[in-house]
Amino acid sequence: MMAMEKAKYRVLRLSHIHNNLWPEGSEIEYDGEPGSALEPINAAAKAAKKKADQKRGIVPVDSQSEPEAEDDGQEDTGGNDANTFSEDEAALRQQYEELFNKKPGNMNVETIKERIAEERQKLGV
Structure with missing residues (x-):
């Protein structure tokens, strides 16, 4: 198994990450859950973004799968x-x-x- 690649992202808009303000266009390594302001650059980032989007219930445009049932009560985000x-x-x-x-x-x-x-x-x- 190969070493885990660090997730790399391009910052799409001014973002506050790891106690730093990153201007639009910055390229950063980030191992947290990527938000909408981060565009994945490498495979590790794409995987993390996909996982984060699924967790939030955001389905990419290209995969028109059915939304998950909303009554499971598991995803109470407050x-x-x-x-x-x-x-x-x-x-x-x-x-x-x-x-x-x-x-x-x-x-x-x-x-x-x-x-x-x-x-x-x-x-x-």
């Missing part, structure tokens, strides 16, 4: 039903989590946008 989020809302929630190191909970999209904008102003980004 928010609303993850399958009702739009792509934009999921991305915003991810950004919020990366900026504040906590989930936005039941905040609505507008509130999340405002908080992110305020925080970015404070950080000067």
